Amino acid sequence: xxxxxxxxDMEILNEIDKILEEAGSxxxxxxxxxxxxxxxxxxxxxxxxxxxxxxxxxSYSAEEKKIIGSKSNEVKNKIEAVYKNKKNEIEAIExxxxxxxxxxxxxxxxxxxxxxxxxxxxxxxxxAVDFFSSMGFEIAEGPEIETTYYNFDALNIPANHPAxxxxxxxxxxxxxxxxxxxxxVQVRTLEKKSxxxxxxxxxxxxxxxxxxxxxxxxxxxxxxxxVDKNVRLTxxxxxxxxxxxxxxxxxxxxxxxAFYPFVEPGLxxxxxxxxxxGRGCGVCKNTGWIEVIPCGMVHPxxxxxxxxxxxxxxxxxxxxxxxxIVMLKYNINDLRLLYQGELDILNQx
Ligand code: DAH
Numbered sequence: 001x002x003x004x005x006x007x008x009d010m011e012i013l014n015e016i017d018k019i020l021e022e023a024g025s026x027x028x029x030x031x032x033x034x035x036x037x038x039x040x041x042x043x044x045x046x047x048x049x050x051x052x053x054x055x056x057x058x059s060y061s062a063e064e065k066k067i068i069g070s071k072s073n074e075v076k077n078k079i080e081a082v083y084k085n086k087k088n089e090i091e092a093i094e095x096x097x098x099x100x101x102x103x104x105x106x107x108x109x110x111x112x113x114x115x116x117x118x119x120x121x122x123x124x125x126x127x128a129v130d131f132f133s134s135m136g137f138e139i140a141e142g143p144e145i146e147t148t149y150y151n152f153d154a155l156n157i158p159a160n161h162p163a164x165x166x167x168x169x170x171x172x173x174x175x176x177x178x179x180x181x182x183x184x185v186q187v188r189t190l191e192k193k194s195x196x197x198x199x200x201x202x203x204x205x206x207x208x209x210x211x212x213x214x215x216x217x218x219x220x221x222x223x224x225x226x227v228d229k230n231v232r233l234t235x236x237x238x239x240x241x242x243x244x245x246x247x248x249x250x251x252x253x254x255x256x257x258a259f260y261p262f263v264e265p266g267l268x269x270x271x272x273x274x275x276x277x278g279r280g281c282g283v284c285k286n287t288g289w290i291e292v293i294p295c296g297m298v299h300p301x302x303x304x305x306x307x308x309x310x311x312x313x314x315x316x317x318x319x320x321x322x323x324x325i326v327m328l329k330y331n332i333n334d335l336r337l338l339y340q341g342e343l344d345i346l347n348q349x
Pocket of ligand 1: 181182183223266318
């Protein structure tokens with residue numbers, strides 16, 4: 001019986017063999033994954049010849065169906081095996097091509113990269129900010145273009161008072177001023193923040209100055225303000241002495257009385273000259289001392305301007321010329337060098 005079927009249906013079995021043969025060479029000649037997948041779908045998918053044969057299997061006898069069916073299955077599996085083999089082969093080639101294309105040669109020396117570093121002003125500023133943060137100070141800000149109220153009046157420097165002359169002020173046509181000092185941030189902060197608080201306010205200031213080695217029309221200051229119920233001069237002394245020790249390595253310090261309208265008493269903190277060790281030199285003008293931080297106890301009028309009762313709160317304030325601190329720290333003798341963007345100079349720090 002079986003013989004019969006084979007004989008009768010030799011043709012269809014041959015055809016199935018032919019399908020395998022053709023599919024094999026079609027798949028094996030594919031050049032890419034896409035091409036291979038397309039071809040595989042064409043031969044073994046629903047529209048392929050093998051499917052067509054199985055579709056028409058109804059016209060055969062039960063025995064014939066069995067033989068055709070198992071032969072078809074066998075061929076189908078063989079086609080699938082060819083496909084898988086070819087797929088592995090193509091993938092291996094593609095992977096190798098990729099590796100060849102993006103080959104990394106670990107023996108090539110890397111490009112030389114200059115190590116970047118911060119501008120000395122930024123570096124010292126960050127150091128100072130870190131230091132004050134460690135003592136509980138926060139950063140406060142105010143505008144660089146300021147009203148005369150915050151720059152002067154609220155700091156106990158009324159209009160027409162001779163003290164205003166101390167700050168060589170640029171006046172803008174609209175009546176505002178580029179702030180002459182960061183002290184303008186004091187009252188702004190007192191109005192906004194309720195005490196107790198500790199703030200520092202670093203920033204740029206502007207004055208009508210002839211430019212020379214120690215003066216510019218724009219410079220950096222760092223204001224400080226410490227307000228609490230029972231702040232005393234000894235707090236000011238302790239904190240500012242620590243500050244100059246930390247930032248400048250100062251060994252000896254002294255406080256001298258000084259006048260600033262917004263503090264009472266007002267003081268200047270001097271450090272022993274870092275250049276001559278106190279013996280006297282050109283930098284300290286033979287005094288052995290260098291003035292670094294003007295400071296004092298907040299004047300009651302400043303509290304009143306901000307609406308704070310000076311009998312309830314007290315505070316101390318300071319305002320250091322920040323560029324000067326940088327110059328002292330790095331032994332720079334000309335302020336202009338810090339602002340010229342001269343890499344030969346800046347790369348030294
Ligand atoms: N604002 C002053 C100036 O620019 C410096 C100063 C002095 C600031 C005493 C203060 C202070 O906070 O208490 O010359």
